[in-house]
Amino acid sequence: MNSQREIFALVNFIEITRECRRQLVADVLNGNPDLFRFLYEDKNKNVQLLYKKRYELKWLEAHWLKCKTLFDNSNIELATRREILKIFLHWYQKFLEAWGYELADAFFFNAEIESLELLIDTNQRWTAQLDQLEMSFIRETKLLDKEIEEAKSL
Amino acid sequence: MSLMKVLKLVGGSIIDKPLEIIGRQCEFYQQRKNAAHDQKLRQEEAEFMQKLELDRQKFNAELDDMIADKEIERSKKILDAIKEYQITMAESSKSINESLGKMTIELRRQAHDLMEEKKKTYQQMQKDATNNAMEQLKIIRSEFPESSMEYQIMGEAVRAQLVGIVESSNSFMKMIDADFAKMTDNLDMISRNAAENTNQYISLTLGGLISNRLSGGDKKLLK
Numbered sequence A: 001m002n003s004q005r006e007i008f009a010l011v012n013f014i015e016i017t018r019e020c021r022r023q024l025v026a027d028v029l030n031g032n033p034d035l036f037r038f039l040y041e042d043k044n045k046n047v048q049l050l051y052k053k054r055y056e057l058k059w060l061e062a063h064w065l066k067c068k069t070l071f072d073n074s075n076i077e078l079a080t081r082r083e084i085l086k087i088f089l090h091w092y093q094k095f096l097e098a099w100g101y102e103l104a105d106a107f108f109f110n111a112e113i114e115s116l117e118l119l120i121d122t123n124q125r126w127t128a129q130l131d132q133l134e135m136s137f138i139r140e141t142k143l144l145d146k147e148i149e150e151a152k153s154l
Numbered sequence B: 001m002s003l004m005k006v007l008k009l010v011g012g013s014i015i016d017k018p019l020e021i022i023g024r025q026c027e028f029y030q031q032r033k034n035a036a037h038d039q040k041l042r043q044e045e046a047e048f049m050q051k052l053e054l055d056r057q058k059f060n061a062e063l064d065d066m067i068a069d070k071e072i073e074r075s076k077k078i079l080d081a082i083k084e085y086q087i088t089m090a091e092s093s094k095s096i097n098e099s100l101g102k103m104t105i106e107l108r109r110q111a112h113d114l115m116e117e118k119k120k121t122y123q124q125m126q127k128d129a130t131n132n133a134m135e136q137l138k139i140i141r142s143e144f145p146e147s148s149m150e151y152q153i154m155g156e157a158v159r160a161q162l163v164g165i166v167e168s169s170n171s172f173m174k175m176i177d178a179d180f181a182k183m184t185d186n187l188d189m190i191s192r193n194a195a196e197n198t199n200q201y202i203s204l205t206l207g208g209l210i211s212n213r214l215s216g217g218d219k220k221l222l223k
Helices: A002-030 A033-041 A047-073 A077-096 A108-152 B003-009 B013-143 B149-222
Strands: none
Touching: A002 B149, A033 A047, A033 A077, A047 A077, A047 A108, A047 B013, A047 B149, A077 A108, A108 B013
16 A cells, blocks of 8 residues: 555656746746846846846746646545655655755745845835936936037137 | 059150250250351351452442542543643644745745835836936927917926826826735734634644544453
């Protein structure tokens, strides 16, 4: 019975990792905004890393959410579910460790994603404000340059 | 005349009476025997009831002992489960708190880096704008005599531009500081909520684990 549970957990875990891998390839090819900004768009190093991190966490969390969906949609009884989840968690832990995370970090993926969104939003606000200021400085300088040129020509 | 006839003539009571007496005596002995038997039966019954009562008491005492043993066993199971729960909870809380602490520090560092980066960008922008204004002032000084109206008007415009740069700088720095404070507050709030949710989740999960374990134990006891 135990080995059956192990096989069930392993087969599903492999299937979930395959699905997520397919999603990663599709996101690269279709230009997922976070990946696109990280890879090509934003030249600012700090914020680039935030986009990368946000994508990475969402992607890692997707593995767990898919596992949860698998159980939510099944008729597996609670005791068996616990056993399978334990086995699944073991594999998930190894998987996270390969990405430089610990299992405890997974508890905060959602909170970290939310926090990164807050940082990215605030940064965007600052960038917009800076762009506006830069435009106003340029406009002031150009207007004065024009006035000087006109006065010189008089 | 036979003897019997003589006796009958004399009266039958000579023969009948002794027989009657013997019969009565037999009856009396029988009654005595029956009473003794009844007495013996009653005694045996009383003894049996006494023994039964003793057995019942003994059985009840054994049953009480057995129940007490099972209660101890059950209490031991509960204590073991609680002990295990406390250890797991402590271990989980430790690693989770470490993880949360790491995340909070990292996010604060990232927020600080973003702020510093924007301040640097702005300072460079401000420096460029000031240099441009100083350059324009030089041009004005070299191109127009100090007493001329052009010198006065354009000089005033440059000074206004410099004041504008300083004011923009102040308001931008204030905005960044206020945003940073708000952002760190929000980060703290997110972390706090995450910690509370996680603790609640762990309690529920481990609580369920314990109740499952105990109900499993109960089933075994019933068997």
